[in-house]
Amino acid sequence: MKLALNFVFCxxxxxxxxxxxxFRKPGSLGFAVYRTxxxxxxxxxxxxxxxxxxxxxxxxTQKFCSFLSVFICHRTAYKRAQ
Structure with missing residues (x-):
């Protein structure tokens, strides 16, 4: 739920x-590059x-730990255990 609210606000x-x-008037090329x-x-x-x-x-929540997120999972579990 928190993720959904943060994402919606973003x-x-x-x-x-x-x-x-x-809708802003186009300015110089530099501003167009900055804007993009x-x-x-x-x-x-x-x-x-x-x-x-x-x-x-x-x-x-221990529902998912893919191969790419193993490091994040172990680090999160370590912080939570302390």
């Missing part, structure tokens, strides 16, 4: 940001944060 914020850039990279980086980190949180939650 999508809403980035949607407003995307529309703000889309800013949106790409923002969306990337939004999805990355959601993916990492999902892996952590799945590992904490």
């Amino acid at each position: 999508i809403i914020f980035l949607s407003f940001k995307t529309f703000y850039y889309a 990279w800013d949106l790409l980086v923002s969306w990337f980190f939004c999805f990355l944060a959601a993916a990492l949180y999902l892996v952590q939650e799945l590992c904490l």
